[in-house]
Amino acid sequence: MSTRETPALGKGYYELVRTVLAENIRTGRIPPGTRLYTAAVADRLGLSPSPVRRALDGLAAEGILAVHPQQGYVVGIALPEASPGRENLHRLDLDLSLLETGRSTPLAPRWETILEEVEGAVLRTIPFGTFQISEAGLCEHFGVSRTISREVLARLNGQGLIEKSRSSHWIVGPLSARTLDEMHEMRRLLEPQALCGAAPRLEPGVLTAMAQELERLCAGGGRGDSTEIDAIETALHRDLIAACRNRRMITTIHGLQVAHVVDALFRAHIGVHDVGAIIDEHRMVVLHLLGRDAEGAAQALRRHLDLDHQRVRARLKVLSIFDAPNDLPYLIRIH
Amino acid sequence: MPSSRPRLRVVARREFVPTPLREEAARALAIDIDFAVVDSLDGLRRVVTAPESFDVYHQWHTVDLIWTSRAIRPITLDRLTCAAELSALAHPPLDAQAPPTVTGKLFVQPDGELGPRPSDRVSMLPVLRGIDAFAYQPALRDLIGPDAPESWGWLFDDRLSGRVGLLSDPVLGMIEAALATEASQGVAFGDIGNLAIEEIDHVADTLIQLKKRGHFRGVWSNYEEAARLMQRGALIQSMFTPGATRLRREKMEVAVANPVEGGRGWHSDLCLSAAADGETLDAAYAYLNWWAGGWPGACLSRQGYYAFLPERARAFLSPSEWDYWYEGLPAATALPDPFGLPAIPAGHLREGGSYAARMARVRVWNTFMDEHGYLVRRWREFLEA
Missing domain, CATH: 1.10.10.10 (Winged helix-like DNA-binding domain superfamily/Winged helix DNA-binding domain)
Structure with a gap:
């Protein structure tokens, strides 16, 4: 269900497609003489035709492709002896890593x-x-x-x-306390479940690194800066559970993680305070995972979520005495 | 080498630190005290964002927020002269009048949060308490009837349209408006001290509708404004007792209601800045112990507040003052307000009776509700309507 299938692709995305194709041609993964049709390339890349057409046009304009007199394009110079047939592009071992990075690329739609x-x-x-x-x-x-x-x-x-x-x-x-309660109620069911699903697929090296980082923060007296707290929360609540195969569950969990936003805003307004409790709770999760006890890790995660929920509720109350910086023209305060 | 006098920075509402109290503090403690008198939320905002900008905070109903923000530090019971009385709040039999908002959040627990289990550190030193309702001019009886029992419903009564005043603070204002909504519409909220979203909407919609019909004469944000609003013609309005005392000093006839639905209880407490240390911290403890000693509680009793530990204030009150303010007996002589000016005429009887009788009428305690974030936005919508 790639978000790339939408027709609403803007300027810029075809440039990424162009780069991907150019790189594969340069490295020989798409050999000279290959016949390229828009529909076939779009199918191979899992994209809609329009950015592919623009990319192919661009490559042709640069001379990397030649326009075939009948239909489509040919890689390199269109020699008369070039393969006339239709290539099965799915047999080609292409490097599509640039496309896989999806959201993080500045050239996303x-x-x-x-x-x-x-x-x-x-x-x-x-x-x-x-x-x-x-x-x-x-x-x-x-x-x-x-x-x-x-x-x-x-x-x-x-x-x-x-x-x-x-x-x-x-x-x-x-965002009300009730919304936080509802999200928490769902999250405490799903997130430990996702962690159980992820547990067998986690690399011990990653877990060891997490444990070491938590030890380091702990040795620092339970004080961390905002970036460090963000990093350990992301490592646990995003990166670890991402190994779970149930993408639907992961997407749902992401939508429930509003508590992290409240935490980040609280840190921005009030500053970072003692985070010893968070670090302890994280350690329990990671230690269970290192001991290959997924069930124990799930329980420790649930405990962390429960305790954090109480903290987040209290922090939301503190935020009630502040106002949002109202500098976005598309958000208009109602009350 | 004689060092300069220690300095102390105190943040408080004006009701808690009238000028005579500030002067006596400087005299009795031999420290220089900067009082920042802030009646609005700015005081709280400053406390939670800049603990280094103050040393002592006179908080009321904000201890959740300032503790969550770690803007205050624990108070060591050993350093207080009233440690035994505070610890006693946690032991059965519970003081029947001890507010749950004190006992539930007084002691620092092993996990660093606040709770009722006694420990050697507390979040706050409770110094004052009281119960508030509305006040009205006798002329109101011409419209409502001579015998109608005093009710919060009067605040929303159509017969008083255009003559009603409210306070502007969202925490207190929403509680009073909820009491008025219940009484005037015959509804019952689940927990009037912790309203749900729909209940907040119900109260806010009622307020906005009334305001658009011209029901309210005005809102006020401190006791001086409250007194002026009534002098300018509000027949009935929210009232802090210092406001009523001020009006009596100025010879205006005003009745403080003891509504059938009960009143809105409150307490005020002293907290130490998280950033206070060294000589400043010593000065802060001296200030706390001066309050625990009884003089300040006696001073503010003369405007209708109760010292949290009444017996300690009693030593600084004349017998006739004690009888009037705490025992609910008629004033034996004319009694002064905190400024030393005659305010209560001889023979006057305080509405609601004694300390015990009045505090037993608390229906709900001032508190930041769970949905305060929502509440405060709807309250602002009312103020701006």
Whole structure:
């Protein structure tokens, strides 16, 4: 269910496709003389045809491909003796690692990078109240079309982050204690389960490194800076469970991890305090995993989630005395 | 070498530190005290974001927040002269009047959180307590009837439209508005001290609708503004007792209600900054112990507050003051307010009776509710409507 299948691909993504094809041609993975058809290349890369067509056109303009007199393109110079037949591109061992990195690439589709930014902004804003998110404001802020801003809003709606008011405006927030309770209730069921699923597939080296980092922080007197806390939380709640094969569960869990946003905002407003408790709780999880006790690790994770939930609830209350920096033109405070 | 006098920076609302109290503190303690008098949330914001900017905080109903923020440090019981009385709060039989918001959050537990189990460190030194309701002018009876029992429902009563005042603080204001909603609409909230989202919406929608109809004359944010609002024509309004005492000093007839639904209880406590240490910390403990000694509690009793440990204040009150403020007996003579000016006329009887009788009427304690984040946004919507 690659997000790449959408037709709403913006400028920039075809450049990534062009780079991938150019690299595979340069290294000989796509040999000279190979006949390339747009549909076949799109099928091989798992992409929609339009960025592929643009990429192929670009490569042709650069002289890396030649336009075949009948149909498609040919790698290199179109010699008359070039293979006339249709190549099965699936037999070629291509390097598609650039495409695999998906979201993290700066050349991801336009709506996708915008979605990531808007999602972050929404999460950082909802602890501070209720806001309207404006479609026109999104267009103006990002310099994109209505189609793209609608795509972004549709995705946010799908994630349950926004909803339509009676007057048909898109509304975000507020993040209430009840929302945190509900998310926690689901997360404490799913996340330990995902950890059990991930446990047999975890590399001992990764776990040892995590244990060492926790020891180091512990030796520092249970004080860490915001980046260090972020890093250990990401390592446990994102990276470790990512080894679980059930992607649907992982996606759901990501959507439930709003507590981390509250923590990060609290650190930004108040600063980092004693994090000895968090470190201890993490250590219990990692030590169980090192001892190949997945069930024990799951229990330790559940305990960590329960204790952290109480801390996060208390921190959300502190955030109630602050206001969100209201500097995003597409978020309009309602109350 | 004589060193300069120690300095102490204290953050407090004006009700807790009237000028005579500030002057007596400087005299009695031989330390220089900077009082930052802040009536709004700015005081709390400063405390949680900049613990190095203050040494002592007169908190009320914020201990959850300032402890979560680690803006305050534990108080060592050994260093307090009233340690025994504080420890006694944790032991049965529980003081019937000890607020749960004190006993549940007083002691520092082994895990670093606050709880009721006694330990040798506390989060706060409780110094004052009281119960608030609304006040009204006698002319209100012409509209409501001479015998109608005092009720929070009056605040939302259509017959008083345009003559009603409220306080602006969201924590206190929402509690009072919830009491008024229950009484005027015949509904019952699950826990009026911890309203759910829908209940907050119910109260906020009621408030906004009333405001749009011109029901409210104004809102106030401290006792001086409260007194002025009533002088400007509010017939009924939220009231802090110092405001009522001020009006009595100025010879205005005002009744402090003892509503059938009960009142809104509160306590105020002293907390130490997380950043205080060395000589400053010593000065802070001296300030705390001065409060524990009884003089400040006696001073503020004269505006209608109760010393958290009444017997300690008693030594600084005249028998007629004690009888009027704590025993609920008629004033034997004219009694002064904290400024030394005559406020209570001879023969006046305090509404609600004695300390024990009045504090037993607490229906709900001031507190930041679980959904305070939501509450405060809806409250702002009301203020801006």
